[in-house]
Amino acid sequence: MSYLIATGRRQTARACKSLTALSAVTPASPPHAACLPLFSSPAPPTRYLHQTAIRRDTTATGTAPRTHYDIFPATLPAGPPPRGHFPIDVRALRREFLQLQAQAHPDLHPAKDKVRAQAMSALINEAYKTLANPLLRAQYLLGLRGINPAEDERARVDSPELLMTVMEVHEEIQEATREEDLHAANEANEQRIRESEDVLEKAFREDDMEAAVEESIRMRYWVNIRESIQNWEPGKVASVQH
Secondary structure, three states: OHHHHHHHHHHHHHHHHHHHHHOOOOOOOOOOHHHOOOOOOOOOOOHHHHHHHHHHOOOOOOOOOOOHHHHOOOOOOOOOOOOOOOOOOHHHHHHHHHHHHHHOOHHHOOHHHHHHHHHHHHHHHHHHHHHHOHHHHHHHHHHHOOOOHHHOHHHHOOOHHHHHHHHHHHHHHHHOOOHHHHHHHHHHHHHHHHHHHHHHHHHHHOOOHHHHHHHHHHHHHHHHHHHHHHOOOOOOOOOOOO
């Protein structure tokens, strides 16, 4: 019994120490926040997540690098690729995100802990935005490997076929007069995104960073098209950013 109590005290002290370290974390701003390296040492905001962090902290040194993936242990238990998968169940991710945000809400914490709760809430939000967006997710994973795809974009985007497809979709968006006019274009583009995710899955699993960079650039075009379709309004000039 005394052993269990001592163990519990050590785990509680460890969780409190991690929560204190979190107060120094400042979430980055887009568009390149997804390319930041590992977190300092964020501690999830609930007892369940504290225990999960302790269970996953199993490296030889007793400390493990923390990533956006560790914020969502229920949805992403395997972590980032190559152990985990690149495609993500975004609906499941959102459910866990909403649960964590509700638990981390500053109003649920005493006054002395509100600043840390606000930092945790911002961190959860940043992690969700990054992982829910396939482009930001790819850039983030490349960033964990010290790669910034923006540095090579102009030299690598040299596919006439890619640029022709983007121009054709742009014209289709410009000529649309009703939302229904864009259904086919949207479906085709969502298929491109799924195919791009499959390519990135293979690239990260095989540690082929050259292929991952090239596909992340393609993904950028498809995600920009998705956003242009989602933001389409009658009479509004559409713009597909290159």
